[in-house]
Amino acid sequence: MGDAKSAYSDISRDFVDNKTVESSEAMREYEKSKNRERLHGDDWRQYPANLNDVVEEFAADHTIRYEHGKIIYSGERYNVIADMSAGYLRIYDKEKRAYVKLDGAPGTVRETHFKILRREEM
Numbered sequence: 001m002g003d004a005k006s007a008y009s010d011i012s013r014d015f016v017d018n019k020t021v022e023s024s025e026a027m028r029e030y031e032k033s034k035n036r037e038r039l040h041g042d043d044w045r046q047y048p049a050n051l052n053d054v055v056e057e058f059a060a061d062h063t064i065r066y067e068h069g070k071i072i073y074s075g076e077r078y079n080v081i082a083d084m085s086a087g088y089l090r091i092y093d094k095e096k097r098a099y100v101k102l103d104g105a106p107g108t109v110r111e112t113h114f115k116i117l118r119r120e121e122m
Contacts, residue, residue, distance in 0.1 A: 004055040005119060007064075008071055012084035015069065029069030030085045037086035040113065044088045048121070049102060049114035051089060055080050058091050058104075087116045 016030065037044075055062065059075030066072070073080040078100075079092040090112055093100045099112035 003052060004073065005051045005116075008051055008082055008084075008116070009119070011066075011071060012082075012087075015084040026069065033069050033083050033085035037088070041086070041115075043110050044086075044113045044115040047102075047111065047114045048117050049089060051080075051082060051116050054089060054091065054102070054114070082116060089114050089116055 058078040
């Protein structure tokens with residue numbers, strides 16, 4: 001099992017500390033993400049998730065790409081999409097073309113956002 005959390009932490013810290021200063025597009029993505037966190041963060045905290053476990057279960061043999069302030073762990077069937085600014089993730093089922101809950105079943109917008117646990121919470 002890999003350690004997606006360590007890589008996520010390093011990359012997201014760099015994004016927040018450096019890229020937001022270097023790029024107006026990155027700054028806009030950061031601000032949009034932080035606004036979503038202010039609006040929905042309490043809901044996300046109801047559904048915490050261990051990033052390592054989620055990546056291992058849904059995208060074990062993944063590739064990584066970065067888009068719009070997010071790290072995307074792209075597996076065969078699922079994408080695990082982790083926001084670099086607000087610390088939440090979503091799981092996208094490519095076959096169902098829908099975001100899913102931790103059990104793989106489709107869910108509401110509220111049920112498909114998961115607050116990424118900090119290392120000390122794992």
